[in-house]
Amino acid sequence: xxxxxxxxxATVADAVAALAHPGAMALAGGVxxxxxxxxxxxxxxxxxxxxxxxxxxxxxxxxGTAKIGANITLARLAADAGLRGSxxxxxxxxxxxxxxxxxxxxxxxxxLAQRPRCWYFRSEEFHCRRKGGTTCFAHDxxxxxxxxxGNKTCAATHPSTVVTxxxxxxxxxxxxxxxxxxxxxxxxxxxxxxxxxxxxxxxPGELITHVTLPPMSSTTRTAYxxxxxxxxxxxxxxxxxxxxxxxxxxxxxxTIVLGAVAPTPMRASAAxxxxxxxxxxxxxxxxxxxxxxxxxxxxxxxxxxxxxxETVIARTILAAVTASGxxxxxxxxx
Numbered sequence: 006x007x008x009x010x011x012x013x014x015a016t017v018a019d020a021v022a023a024l025a026h027p028g029a030m031a032l033a034g035g036v037x038x039x040x041x042x043x044x045x046x047x048x049x050x051x052x053x054x055x056x057x058x059x060x061x062x063x064x065x066x067x068x069g070t071a072k073i074g075a076n077i078t079l080a081r082l083a084a085d086a087g088l089r090g091s092x093x094x095x096x097x098x099x100x101x102x103x104x105x106x107x108x109x110x111x112x113x114x115x116x117l118a119q120r121p122r123c124w125y126f127r128s129e130e131f132h133c134r135r136k137g138g139t140t141c142f143a144h145d146x147x148x149x150x151x152x153x154x155g156n157k158t159c160a161a162t163h164p165s166t167v168v169t170x171x172x173x174x175x176x177x178x179x180x181x182x183x184x185x186x187x188x189x190x191x192x193x194x195x196x197x198x199x200x201x202x203x204x205x206x207x208x209p210g211e212l213i214t215h216v217t218l219p220p221m222s223s224t225t226r227t228a229y230x231x232x233x234x235x236x237x238x239x240x241x242x243x244x245x246x247x248x249x250x251x252x253x254x255x256x257x258x259x260t261i262v263l264g265a266v267a268p269t270p271m272r273a274s275a276a277x278x279x280x281x282x283x284x285x286x287x288x289x290x291x292x293x294x295x296x297x298x299x300x301x302x303x304x305x306x307x308x309x310x311x312x313x314x315e316t317v318i319a320r321t322i323l324a325a326v327t328a329s330g331x332x333x334x335x336x337x338x339x
Contacts, residue, residue, distance in 0.1 A: 010051040016059055017181050017214060023053040025210040031055050033076055034110040036103075037119035045129045046120070046136070061114075061214060066091050069220025069331065075114030075213040079103070079167065082113065090332040092218050094229040094246055098170035101231040104238045114213040117168060117178070117193070118205055121161035121268075122240060123151065134159055134201045148304040150240060153311055154267040156302060159197035162265045163204070166244055169264035170229050172272075173246035176218050182211035190216065194269040204269075221331040224251050228324035232317045241265040243314045247325040249285065254326070256280045256289075261297065261322070266314055273297040276318060285326045287319075294319040 012029075014020040024031060028050030032038055041047040055061060061076035066087045073082070082088060083100030102108060102116065125131040125142040132138035143151045143160040151160040168190070176190040188206070195203050207213070221227075227248045233239040243265050250258035259280040261273040276297035283289045294315045301311045 007048050009049050011054065012051060013054040013056075014058060017061070017212070020053055020055050020058050020212055021181050021183075021210060023051070024212060026051050027209075029053055029210075031212055033112040033115045034078065035115075036107055036111045037115055040127075041120065044127050046127065055114075055212065063215075064088070071095075071218040073113055073216045073218070075112060075215055077113045078109060079111045079113070079116060080105070080108040082167070083108065092170075092174055092221060092227075092331070093328075094170040094173065094227040094248075095167065095218065097229045098167045098231070098244070098246065101229075101244075102166040113167065113216060116165050117171075117190075117216075118207060118213060119164055120204060122164045123161035126161055134197070135161065137202060144304065147306060149306045149309075150242070151304060151307055152267050153301045153303045153307055153314070154263075154271055155196065155198075156268070156304065157198075159201050159268055160304060161268055163194065163267065163269050164240070164265075165270075166231055166241060166264065168270050169244050169246040169262040170227075171216060171218070172270050173227070173248045173260045173262040174218050174221065175260075176216050178216050179214045180207065180211050181214045182208060187217070191270070191272070197268050221248075222250060223330050224257075225249065226251050226325045226328045226330060228321045228328050230317050230321040230324070232313055242310055243317055245314075245317050245321040247318075247321045249280065249322070249325050251285070251326065254284050254286070256283055256285050259293075261293070261318065263297070263314065263318075266301075266310060273318065275299060280322070285322065287323065290319040290322040293322060 012023045030049040032052045032054045061074045063074045065072045079099040089096045126135045152162050178190045179187045229246045231244040232242045246262045248260040259277040263271045276293040279293040279296050298315045
């Protein structure tokens with residue numbers, strides 16, 4: 006590990022200024038970045054600690070809208086009663102991430118901006134496409150945990166277990182930099198075909214400040230499922246977030262987001278179309294799940310993920326139909 010400068014700004018403006026230094030990187034919980042330092046994937050000249058930046062650890066819910074600071078830990082997201090009332094699947098997803106110890110450290114911003122956990126990318130012995138090489142070693146190697154969609158250029162899966170729930174609810178992410186901006190979270194991620202060396206639209210010197218969730222309609226029903234190979238801490242085989250706008254048992258609008266099966270969070274558009282204006286029962290859920298896996302392109306050792314994903318999608322759809330709606334008290338505070 007090379008020597009680096011340590012900077013601890015107190016404001017967003019100071020953090021942005023500090024990150025403008027060539028080779029600077031932001032440090033929040035440090036779960037991902039410290040791993041990359043040890044794995045010699047990252048060699049920053051300056052670490053900018055944002056843990057004490059004012060306002061980045063705020064969580065405000067007003068009239069059903071949730072504004073979540075980037076420094077909010079996953080443990081706090083999982084436990085927050087207000088968020089469980091207004092946007093329950095986000096709290097559910099946060100509670101399924103990593104281990105209890107890591108959730109106390111890991112932040113929302115870091116979870117969204119973390120780099121892939123592909124074992125070839127993480128090993129200094131493999132100069133893969135993500136690191137500027139010419140080969141995706143997962144294509145001909147051990148790809149049992151890799152992508153089953155969009156895996157032609159790079160087979161690494163997106164590692165966040167919170168992002169599927171956030172995208173399903175139409176979250177927006179605020180970014181501070183030379184020019185502040187807010188974009189749909191679904192547009193925050195970069196596909197390998199666009200630029201295989203990066204995962205997000207963050208430019209050098211930019212920083213995630215918060216995520217905003219719009220109010221949920223009283224007719225919206227949601228559910229989240231993370232499927233792992235073992236019950237103790239494990240990276241997901243897949244995770245699924247479902248948001249359905251229901252009219253009785255009839256679905257008027259559907260959003261289904263898949264995680265851990267593609268290099269970026271993926272909308273299951275074909276499945277959504279099956280559900281719109283359909284009575285949601287076990288038959289419709291099964292038809293939607295089958296539609297979702299039609300375009301899968303599994304590799305030599307991960308075709309098991311296709312069947313697992315199909316089952317998880319169907320179960321999550323059915324769980325959403327029977328779930329309770331958002332709960333917002335008078336005055337807008339859950």
